[in-house]
Amino acid sequence: MSPYLGIPVPRLNDDKFLRGTCRYVDDIELPGMLSAAIVRSPVAHGLLRGLDRSAAREVDLVLGPEEVRERTGSVPVAWHLPMQRQLERPLIDERVRFVGEPIGVVVARSPYLAEDGVDAIVPDIEELPSVADIHSALAPDAPLLYPRWGTNVVIELETGDEADTTDVVFADADHVLRCTMRTGRLAGAPMECRGIVAVPDPGTGRITIYTSTQAPHMVKDQVSQILKIPHHSIRVVAPDVGGGFGVKDHIYEDELLVCLAALDVGRPVKWVEDRRESLTVTAQARDEEWDVEVAFDRSGRLRGIRVHGRRNSGAYLSIFGGGPLATTGSTLPGPYRWEAVRLTGQVIVTNTTPTGAYRGFGQPQAVYIRERAVEMVARELLMDPVELRALNMIRPEELPFTTRTHLNYDSGDYPAALRRAADIIRSAPEPPEDGRIRGVGFSSYVESSGVGPTAGSRIVGVQVASYETAIVSMANDGSVRVRVGTCSHGQGHETTFAQLAAEQIGTTPDRISLVHPDTETAPYSPYGTAASRSVALAGGAIVRAAGRLADKLRAIAGELLEASADDIVLQDGEAIVAGTERRVPIAAVAAAGLRGWPVPSGISPGLEESYVHDPDNLTFSYATHACQVAVDPETGLVEIERFVVVHDCGVIVNPMIVEGQIHGGVAQGIGGALMEEVIHSEDGQPLTGTFMDYLIPTTGTIPDFHIEHIETPAPHIPGGMKGMGEGGTIGAPAAVANAIAAALPEVADRLTRTPVTPDLLWHLLQD
């Protein structure tokens, strides 16, 4: 057994957070620094004429639409689907298309004065009729956001089986279940809002950017392209980042405007988003409606699934465009055998906040649609939903398995997770007689994680490099630095990545430090930390790079100890000739390697090794979630009483951190299932701009969890890890909704939207 892997090493970087010595972007103070505030559109749709800035006093700079347009290129969409009408757009367009859209920037001596300046500016906008929801946008006489398209549909998508082959399967099946489902609009809502400190160096033309991001290299790529600054003049640093969840996977217009302003004033400029901006302007998610059909036989055999989705993209395509809808399509089969899987969909522009990446990225929708439908089928057939799933589930001996959507599932035992989760939740003690109604629901899924191999990105149209590189180097004292391009913001990479390197080098994790995310030192990684990819991609790269360094250390130690490199074992900070007492501290080996002698001939001096990791396939984690709810029929209030997760994310580096990711992921899934929803009024005004309107779970909402691990290595990843950052959020909403449906069979067929608020449930129960 390994001394460093699979054990709950406490996090190496907690102390600074517990003592307040951490440093987020708003904690950075620089001499001469000014503050920025963003001028935003007060209306949902209109022609932007300009800004009346005559009343803005005590400000150092105002940049409006004209000045910005002169100096900026277009903002690209980084995911290209076949029938896509938007591949780029101006930073500030001739018209505004959502409330809060940035149309200028003000710089002043303090954030208070900058906000005063924004208040004094009067935007000159000729208001136009607007559309705030999918149906209004699709109406024949709907106002068009982009008149030259002749439609508000920006992407038309078709994936999976052809229409005619799908029709054949549906015609042959005994029954077809049909319903329409809806997933409410969500906000990622990290506790730290977005922010930036842009530091120009007028002497050299360089700019250093400190920003709260998941992907410093993506920020650098975008700044270079959009602001037309050469790459070698840009440095991007992510300081401590207070959560991302997908919404910080790229740079926004706001931060780009701040960079322009800083270059103009020649001094550092800081901008930090406030919560109202965060809940109304930062990219949102989900907001989709689905026509769902499932073909099945009397025996319980699932034959086909055919869905048509309508996704509200908001005012424009954000960086990953229609990617969430495409991902819903590819992950729709889940853990079941189907004869036909077909998704068609439309991505629709409306005068609302743009939607983009949020934990799960299209997969929670696939799971919600499929797993709700599967339990509806079970109810129709009077079958146990667990048995129905088991009957249709891909068995371990069928793996590897290619889905109808061309995913190549790697390894695992899907039915084992289902059975175990069912056993645990069904062995719960009898609940008390308190007038509330209990129900148990399930959700099984296969998570497309470890995004992604370059070949896969190319096939699906992702324009962003998706391999990962690790550089591992040892210093004279035997301490180790690990450099990767992914960016830890709560996931504990400082600890898990140190454990992975420690395992190879035979030294303790506390002797290994992960270098802070900084484009000057980190290898290129525009994808950054997203898509449950860090441990599989960057972690796998570390295993290989650290392995190469270990090979070199063994060779040098062999020279020092007059033994064959093959006989050297690296262990507890020493190099030992196996089976003997001959040993030398790693520091002595390091000193020799860095000095350049004595090293064996054919070995170059220096102790730095790297590895570019571009695996053959995604990784496929999986789980079954089981949930027990208690519903108060008088109020519609739902309490989550028990929540079980039996999952497999391949080799587990640190079970404590894995469980922490599951806790937080499930909590976000529960939030989306029961209480979270971004709402815009009919004229596009955001109505949920505070945490008193947009409700995220508090401790009272979230029960303790029962988590069990299955550990099947990913066969194609060095170290065997699979991604797991999003699984909790992917699986939980369907399990919660299914539990409520099981508790209230009389309304089960109408429980087809999230969130299931007390208000919604109470009204369903009254009808």
Next chain:
Amino acid sequence: MTEARRIRLTVNGRPREVEVEPRTLLSDVLRHHLGLTGTHVGCEQGSCGSCTILFDGAPARSCLVLAPQAEGAHIETVEGLAGPEAEAIRRAMHEAHALQCGFCTAGIVVSLVSALRDGIGQDEAAEQVLGGHLCRCTGYVNIRKAITAAWKQGANP
């Protein structure tokens, strides 16, 4: 801009003086005028609890306090928290993996240290005190574990 006003207060045991506009939030005084950036601002709406400090010994949201209201007050921030209760909370949160991104952590540490000092019961700490804080990363499960551990230790020092 209104005229700046001189405010005197004691922060972490040290007398301090700042000159700020009356509209300045106490959270901004602490963070940007006194350099105590351990107090984090998560909403400026009084909802999230990240900016919690001790105001004359009681937990308060520093984003809901205007600087002049702090005239003469004794303020304690996460940087100043010391003593057995503070170390017990920190150790328990570390060992239970009760923090991830760390942004909400300082406010939670302040509230829990205050609760432990004031002899508030474990259940009340886990439900009411923690219930006043928003955390988006942990799902609260491990924070409750940390409370259990710290309170157990608090009872048997």
